[in-house]
Amino acid sequence: MKSLANRRAKSVALLALVAVVAACGLPRTGPTKREIYAGSVQREGDAFVVSVNDRVTRATSVVPALGFSNNFVRAAQLGSDIIRPGDTLGLTIWENVEDGLLSGAASNSTSLEEVQVDGSGFIFVPYAGRIRAAGNSPEALRQIITRKLEDQTPDPQVQVRRLAGDGSTVSLVGAVGAQGVFAIERPTRTLATMLARAGGVTIEPEIAQITVIRGKERGKIWLQDLYEHPELDIALRGGDRILVEGDTRSFTALGATGSQSRVNFESQTVSAIEAIAQVGGLVPTAADPTGVFVLRNEPAEIANQVMGRSDLVGEQRMVYVLDLTKPNGMFMARDFAVRDGDTIYVTEAPFTQWDKTISALFGSLNTVSSVRTIGG
Numbered sequence: 001m002k003s004l005a006n007r008r009a010k011s012v013a014l015l016a017l018v019a020v021v022a023a024c025g026l027p028r029t030g031p032t033k034r035e036i037y038a039g040s041v042q043r044e045g046d047a048f049v050v051s052v053n054d055r056v057t058r059a060t061s062v063v064p065a066l067g068f069s070n071n072f073v074r075a076a077q078l079g080s081d082i083i084r085p086g087d088t089l090g091l092t093i094w095e096n097v098e099d100g101l102l103s104g105a106a107s108n109s110t111s112l113e114e115v116q117v118d119g120s121g122f123i124f125v126p127y128a129g130r131i132r133a134a135g136n137s138p139e140a141l142r143q144i145i146t147r148k149l150e151d152q153t154p155d156p157q158v159q160v161r162r163l164a165g166d167g168s169t170v171s172l173v174g175a176v177g178a179q180g181v182f183a184i185e186r187p188t189r190t191l192a193t194m195l196a197r198a199g200g201v202t203i204e205p206e207i208a209q210i211t212v213i214r215g216k217e218r219g220k221i222w223l224q225d226l227y228e229h230p231e232l233d234i235a236l237r238g239g240d241r242i243l244v245e246g247d248t249r250s251f252t253a254l255g256a257t258g259s260q261s262r263v264n265f266e267s268q269t270v271s272a273i274e275a276i277a278q279v280g281g282l283v284p285t286a287a288d289p290t291g292v293f294v295l296r297n298e299p300a301e302i303a304n305q306v307m308g309r310s311d312l313v314g315e316q317r318m319v320y321v322l323d324l325t326k327p328n329g330m331f332m333a334r335d336f337a338v339r340d341g342d343t344i345y346v347t348e349a350p351f352t353q354w355d356k357t358i359s360a361l362f363g364s365l366n367t368v369s370s371v372r373t374i375g376g
Contacts, residue, residue: 030254030255030345030347031347032347032348033288033290033291033347036049036291036293036319036345036347037049039319040319046317047295047317047318047319048303048306048307048316048317048318048319049319049321050306050307050318050319050320050321051320051321051323052320052321052322052332052333052336053332054332054335056306056320056336057332057335057336057337059302059305059306060298060302060306060320060336060337060339061335061336061337062302062337062339063268063269063337064340066209066220066221066222066225067219067220067221067225067232068212068219068221068232068234069217069219071217072212072214072217072219072234073231073232073234075234075235075237076235077189077190077235082135082136082137083117083121083133083134083135083136083137083138083141083162084117084121084134084135084168084238085117085118085119085120085121085134086116086117086119086168086169087116087117087133087134087162087163087168088114088115088116088117088162088163089114089115089116089117089123089133089138089141089160089161089162089163090111090112090113090114090115090160090161090163091111091112091113091115091125091145091158091159091160091161092109092110092111092112092158092159092161093109093110093111093112093145093149093156093157093158093159094109094156094157094158095109095110095153095154095156095157096153096154096155096156096157097153097154112125114163117133117134120134121133121134121135122134125145125148125149127148127149127152127153128145128148128149129148131144131145131148138160138161138162139160141160142158142159142160145158145160146158168183168184168237168238169181169182169183169184169238169239170182170184170194170236170237170238170239170240170241170242171240171241171242172194172195172198172242172244173241173242173243173244174243174244174245175201175202175203175208175244175245175246176195176198176199176200176201176202176244177198177199177200177201177202178198178199179198180198182194182197182198184236184237184238188236189235189236190233190234190235190236191210191212191226191233191234191236191242192226192227192233194236194242195210195242195244201223201244203244203246204246204266205223205224206224206266206267206268207246207247207264207265207266207267208222208223208224208244208245208246208247209221209222209223209244209245209246209247210222210223210226210242210243210244211242211243211244211245212234212240212241212242213240213241213242213243214237214239214240214241215239219234222268223244224268246264247264247265247268248264249264249265249339249340249341250262250263250264250265250340250341251263251265251270251275251338251339251340251341251342251343251344252342252343252344253275253276253278253279253343253344253345253346254343254344254345254346255287255344255345255346255347255348256282256283256286256287256288256346256347256348256349257276257279257280257281257282257283257287257344257346258279258280258281258282258283259279259280260279261279263275263278263279265340266278269337270337270338271333271334271335271336271337271338272292272294272322272333272334272336272337272338272344273330273333273334274334274338275338275342275344276292276333276344276346279344282346283346286348286349287346287347287348287349288346288347288348288349288350289323289324289325289329290323290324290325291321291323291346291347292321292322292323292324292333292344292345292346292347293319293320293321293322293344293345293346293347294319294320294322294336294338294342294343294344294345295317295318295319295320295342295343295344295345296317296318296320296339296341296342296343297315297316297317297318297341298315298316298317298318299315300312300313300314300315300316303315303316303318306318320336322336
């Protein structure tokens with residue numbers, strides 16, 4: 001009887017010691033599942049804790065739309081032959097006499113290369129004077145120069161060539177093969193062709209975003225959408241600024257995952273199962289697959305849909321719960337979309353915390369026993 005009482009007393013003392021050790025706050029990766037639920041609105045917290053199902057997945061599957069406004073899409077392509085201020089022209093004039101006004105005795109032609117159209121749109125041609133070139137095609141300007149010269153030299157023959165100049169140029173910066181200022185010419189009058197002219201993009205096409213700034217207006221598009229939807233290949237305008245950059249969206253992974261870090265999106269859409277895979281999956285010896293949480297500040301419109309209400313105003317703290325052990329749990333995780341700024345947190349399994357408690361307890365007892373042994 002006495003031995004049985006001693007064993008019971010030791011058991012009670014051991015349980016009490018385990019409780020004390022557990023209460024001291026053992027190391028862990030974050031809050032437990034119970035602690036997260038304790039912070040819900042239903043328990044006087046400030047976050048809505050919601051289990052993910054098909055309805056929640058549909059309500060939250062919002063992907064930021066990128067595209068161009070009608071002002072961009074409806075803009076017609078520039079006429080490649082219209083001369084503009086800043087353009088460079090090449091002029092050749094033939095005269096029907098041996099010793100003409102412009103040509104010497106040895107030649108009956110004169111070439112004026114790289115004649116710059118000034119800011120007011122004019123050029124100067126000897127014996128023809130100051131002529132307005134901007135707004136005219138090379139053919140119209142040829143006729144104007146011919147009329148100006150024919151009173152002074154018989155039957156002049158004039159050729160006008162529009163060279164690449166800075167009259168209609170765009171600037172390309174960011175992740176392109178060659179950054180710089182490029183003239184809008186016949187082959188490069190649209191966004192896609194201008195990108196090709198600059199050497200294409202130098203980052204993964206799946207995450208490449210293209211921003212076009214035109215005056216006070218700007219539009220942004222995915223590179224993949226640009227090629228999948230030809231109608232979005234907008235016509236360029238002089239002065240356009242084009243920026244090519246990678247997707248800046250990211251999410252944060254914490255808890256019992258392969259790595260705890262801030263992770264950039266690798267495609268236009270990322271599901272919860274893909275996000276977990278990106279950080280190395282769940283830790284098999286520590287993770288609780290019933291406690292995968294996605295924390296997010298949700299706009300009121302979506303929060304009301306998720307909660308089946310209409311009275312929520314402003315951003316709401318939402319905690320979405322994924323249970324991967326359910327029959328369709330993996331499908332739910334595959335269909336649930338992760339968004340920019342989300343935090344994915346995987347709780348530890350209850351056994352993991354118990355194992356830490358036991359290890360801390362018996363590790364301490366073993367240490368005390370070793371000290372006593374050394375001390376004799």
